[in-house]
Amino acid sequence: MGAILAFSGKGGSGKTTLAAMVLRQLLRIGVRPVLAVDADPNATLGLTLGVPVEHTIADLRERMGAAAMNVTEIPKERLLDQWLAEILVEDSGFDVLTMGRPEGPKCYCYVNGLLRRYLKELRGAYPVVVVDCEAGMEYLSRLTVDDIDSLILVTEATPVGMTTVARISRLADALPIKVKRRILAVNKAGQLGPALATPYGRAINGVSEIVHVPFDEDLYRRCAQALPVDDQAGLAARQAVEALTRLCLPQPDPHTATPR
Numbered sequence: 001m002g003a004i005l006a007f008s009g010k011g012g013s014g015k016t017t018l019a020a021m022v023l024r025q026l027l028r029i030g031v032r033p034v035l036a037v038d039a040d041p042n043a044t045l046g047l048t049l050g051v052p053v054e055h056t057i058a059d060l061r062e063r064m065g066a067a068a069m070n071v072t073e074i075p076k077e078r079l080l081d082q083w084l085a086e087i088l089v090e091d092s093g094f095d096v097l098t099m100g101r102p103e104g105p106k107c108y109c110y111v112n113g114l115l116r117r118y119l120k121e122l123r124g125a126y127p128v129v130v131v132d133c134e135a136g137m138e139y140l141s142r143l144t145v146d147d148i149d150s151l152i153l154v155t156e157a158t159p160v161g162m163t164t165v166a167r168i169s170r171l172a173d174a175l176p177i178k179v180k181r182r183i184l185a186v187n188k189a190g191q192l193g194p195a196l197a198t199p200y201g202r203a204i205n206g207v208s209e210i211v212h213v214p215f216d217e218d219l220y221r222r223c224a225q226a227l228p229v230d231d232q233a234g235l236a237a238r239q240a241v242e243a244l245t246r247l248c249l250p251q252p253d254p255h256t257a258t259p260r
């Protein structure tokens, strides 16, 4: 069953960038295939990874409506599986599944239901699933996944960012979700970052580790020029991303690990 790594935090803190960087690091250390899930209605993970996304789960609502009018009835389950194959974009070592933006507030339920279903179905085929979440907290209560291996709380070293991730962490406690570990990723950290952010970070309930990811000109430039976060991206942030990736991966259980 694939380990779920969910990237969450305030808007613009760097969730998508760090999700892409961690995915690249997973591939470098031989963890593959990875499933990259863009669970942000304002989808940008495909773009960030340099993968063209033409169809999203949100498109399926209309298609299902049209199929329901069709007299040559193909079972709904078969249609959904068929469509999944069209939505899932394959790349080298990873696949991308994009939720997309539903039309109108009510349609969230439908699209979330489908994302949940697809995740359940796909999870067994990947050792790791990287989920880029929507900014803020509302998505958590929609419960697309209910067991998260690593919740990566992404923030800049600012009180607003820290307050947001502290709230997300509290909400995670209040919901019926299992979160194995919470890692605070203080992103775009300048020299003062660690000193400013560490005391706040330690006060966030459930956070076991804090990683400081430096501001990286290359990552910023790539985003500005619509260049992908590929294997060469963000060398200045690389060491921190390596540490973050190590922390995110499930640690072997000492009781079940085979002695050397």
Ligand SMILES: Nc1ncnc2c1ncn2[C@@H]1O[C@H](COP(=O)(O)OP(=O)(O)OP(=O)(O)O)[C@@H](O)[C@H]1O
Residues within 6 Å of the ligand: 010, 011, 012, 013, 014, 015, 016, 017, 018, 040, 134, 135, 187, 188, 189, 213, 214, 215, 216, 217, 219, 220, 221, 222, 223, 224, 237
């Ligand atoms: N470590 C970093 N160094 C420099 N720039 C960074 C870093 N991390 C992210 N950025 C930049 O910050 C901006 C926001 O990043 P990103 O889109 O990943 O944030 P986000 O949290 O996913 O935003 P949204 O809430 O809109 O989804 C982008 O310009 C990105 O290049």
Ligand SMILES: [Mg+2]
Residues within 6 Å of the ligand: 015, 016, 017, 040, 044, 132
């Ligand atoms: Mg994003």
